[in-house]
Amino acid sequence: MPRKGYKSITVRQDVYDYFFNEYSKVKEEYAIKKGVRSFSAYVSYRFTQLLELTSSKNLPRFEHFNMGSTGVKITDRKLHKIAEIYFKPEGIWCEHDQSSECDHIDFALTIPEIQDIIRKRRKEGWKLPDV
């Protein structure tokens, strides 16, 4: 019986062997860098990594940061890229797509703070989309 707060599972021999072999390769390194000091702790650590990976997939595709009057950066989790969007007198521009029309721009235009900047610039005669 496992001790309190722990549960046991049964896995196929080849699965066990695979992970035990992986653990053997990183045993010393993990003990020092991550405080993982047993095979059981190693498997728990790998499960936690899997959990983090799975939950990061549930994050939205786009996120904006570094917003300013000249542009905004959009994190694209699907492409694993950062798209830089520029506001210029001649229009809006996505450096990633080399285009004035793309998903990043569509997303940027949904952000209220961006809309405020765009509206202000439009009044100044910049050829930006109507938002």
Ligand SMILES: [Zn+2]
């Ligand atoms: Zn784009």
